[in-house]
Amino acid sequence: MEEKVIKIGLLGLGTVGCGVYKILEENKESIQQRAGIRLEVKKVLVRSLDKKRGVELPEAMLTTSLADIIEDPEIKIVVEVLGGVNPTLDYVLAALNQGKSVVTANKDMVAEYGEQLFAAAQRNQCDLLFEASVAGGIPIIRTLKQSLAGNQIEEVFGIINGTTNYMLTKMTQEGSPFAEVLSEAQAKGYAESDPTADVGGFDAARKIAILASIAFNTRIPLSQVYTEGITKITVDDIAYASELGYMIKLLGIAKARSEGVEVRVHPTFIPKDHPLAAVGDVFNAVFVRGNAVGDTMFYGKGAGELPTASAVVADIMDAARDIVRNVPGIIGCTCFEKKPVLDIGETFSKYYIRLKVADKPGVLASIALVFGNKEVSLKSVLQKATDNTAELVLITHRVQEQNVQDALMDIKQLSSVLEIANMIRVEGEE
Numbered sequence: 027m028e029e030k031v032i033k034i035g036l037l038g039l040g041t042v043g044c045g046v047y048k049i050l051e052e053n054k055e056s057i058q059q060r061a062g063i064r065l066e067v068k069k070v071l072v073r074s075l076d077k078k079r080g081v082e083l084p085e086a087m088l089t090t091s092l093a094d095i096i097e098d099p100e101i102k103i104v105v106e107v108l109g110g111v112n113p114t115l116d117y118v119l120a121a122l123n124q125g126k127s128v129v130t131a132n133k134d135m136v137a138e139y140g141e142q143l144f145a146a147a148q149r150n151q152c153d154l155l156f157e158a159s160v161a162g163g164i165p166i167i168r169t170l171k172q173s174l175a176g177n178q179i180e181e182v183f184g185i186i187n188g189t190t191n192y193m194l195t196k197m198t199q200e201g202s203p204f205a206e207v208l209s210e211a212q213a214k215g216y217a218e219s220d221p222t223a224d225v226g227g228f229d230a231a232r233k234i235a236i237l238a239s240i241a242f243n244t245r246i247p248l249s250q251v252y253t254e255g256i257t258k259i260t261v262d263d264i265a266y267a268s269e270l271g272y273m274i275k276l277l278g279i280a281k282a283r284s285e286g287v288e289v290r291v292h293p294t295f296i297p298k299d300h301p302l303a304a305v306g307d308v309f310n311a312v313f314v315r316g317n318a319v320g321d322t323m324f325y326g327k328g329a330g331e332l333p334t335a336s337a338v339v340a341d342i343m344d345a346a347r348d349i350v351r352n353v354p355g356i357i358g359c360t361c362f363e364k365k366p367v368l369d370i371g372e373t374f375s376k377y378y379i380r381l382k383v384a385d386k387p388g389v390l391a392s393i394a395l396v397f398g399n400k401e402v403s404l405k406s407v408l409q410k411a412t413d414n415t416a417e418l419v420l421i422t423h424r425v426q427e428q429n430v431q432d433a434l435m436d437i438k439q440l441s442s443v444l445e446i447a448n449m450i451r452v453e454g455e456e
């Protein structure tokens with residue numbers, strides 16, 4: 027029988043690119059047997075030809091010219107692991123317009139330009155696969171698009187940024203300072219080239235926008251994802267969380283409601299016995315609730331060279347199969363509905379609120395009165411005095427966010443309230 031060979035053009039040879047090359051080389055035989063196709067990297071686009079690489083490959087394979095890949099009719103699959111949007115979006119559109127299937131790990135590009143990219147893929151009957159873009163090695167895109175396709179998805183939420191999970195784990199377990207744990211995460215290759223994308227919550231926002239778009243069949247504009255990072259989390263918040271029986275995790279949360287969809291990213295208190303509390307280090311975990319399957323959870327490494335490349339390689343194999351069977355583009359965009367994204371004020375949660383107040387009689391009563399006026403009922407109150415000031419830590423019952431925001435506006439005006447130190451949403455308990 028004739029051996030089938032598919033040639034690949036790799037855009038980028040950094041952390042993920044090297045991982046992809048390594049897996050394609052090291053697992054060459056089993057990949058060929060499973061896919062029934064031999065996969066060969068023909069050209070690799072980089073910025074610098076002289077840089078020392080994490081893999082050894084023939085010098086002639088490297089190029090700084092996109093045309094060497096895009097205009098080569100032998101190359102059928104383009105794997106984009108450059109990152110960023112500029113010039114990457116143009117490169118990917120050029121590849122699709124040349125009829126090449128594209129595999130990408132790039133959530134920035136997919137979250138912001140998904141519509142344009144899918145239209146180009148559909149027009150040119152190409153695959154556009156992006157499993158590695160969300161939760162690295164965890165098979166979650168394919169899971170939502172295919173394995174759970176028979177369900178109405180009700181909720182998707184979880185830990186979808188490895189860098190911040192690594193940082194929060196270290197801060198919680200070792201009390202290490204923010205800057206030190208960020209440097210460690212960068213050294214391990216988890217963080218984005220600009221780590222503000224990780225610590226500011228923007229990386230997770232892109233990922234939850236992608237997941238929610240697939241889960242709810244509606245395009246979620248990134249600008250409508252409420253986003254808060256971990257930069258305001260202090261050791262005090264971590265210590266209070268622990269004292270109250272919680273852990274702090276940066277969660278991406280997407281919920282279907284009759285009025286629309288909630289899509290948000292923020293640090294979240296979750297009970298210590300919640301399954302997500304046990305997800306430490308660079309690990310990610312995604313919960314999906316479907317109306318038929320019930321609760322499911324997917325766990326694994328959300329960043330790093332080989333876990334991310336594992337997802338890229340599986341996509342390459344799928345794209346290669348589709349090309350050989352002459353069905354590329356068979357699983358395309360699923361955003362066929364238009365649902366409103368609810369404002370953060372319209373969402374419901376419980377809240378942890380930490381206030382610095384004057385330590386004098388009547389302060390707690392005045393604060394409780396404001397909350398009562400806004401129909402925010404308090405579940406627990408903790409007070410710690412230091413000299414003539416005190417710290418008040420409150421947990422509310424479940425309430426609409428707007429009520430809490432309104433209450434905090436009024437509380438800020440009270441002369442006995444020195445500072446609203448933090449407000450963190452609480453999820454994962456009745």
Ligand SMILES: NC(=O)C1=CN([C@@H]2O[C@H](COP(=O)(O)OP(=O)(O)OC[C@H]3O[C@@H](n4cnc5c(N)ncnc54)[C@H](OP(=O)(O)O)[C@@H]3O)[C@@H](O)[C@H]2O)C=CC1
Pocket residue numbers: 037038039040041042043071072073074075077106107108109110113131132133134158159162215216217218219328329330331334
């Ligand atoms: N690292 C991770 O754990 C994960 C990363 N991702 C995503 O994967 C993608 C790649 O990330 P990562 O491998 O970490 O990034 P790196 O910065 O390690 O690598 C980027 C590579 O792209 C090349 N490159 C960048 N811009 C250009 C350009 N304009 N022209 C030619 N070559 C260019 C660089 O070339 P040169 O080497 O010559 O500078 C480098 O080889 C990103 O979209 C990222 O978000 C997704 C999940 C996890």
Ligand SMILES: N[C@@H](CC=O)C(=O)O
Pocket residue numbers: 159161162186187188189190216217218224229328329330
């Ligand atoms: N910086 C990201 C890498 C993968 O997307 C993360 O830390 O999760």
Ligand code: NA
Pocket residue numbers: 157158159160161162163164165166167337
């Ligand atoms: Na994934």
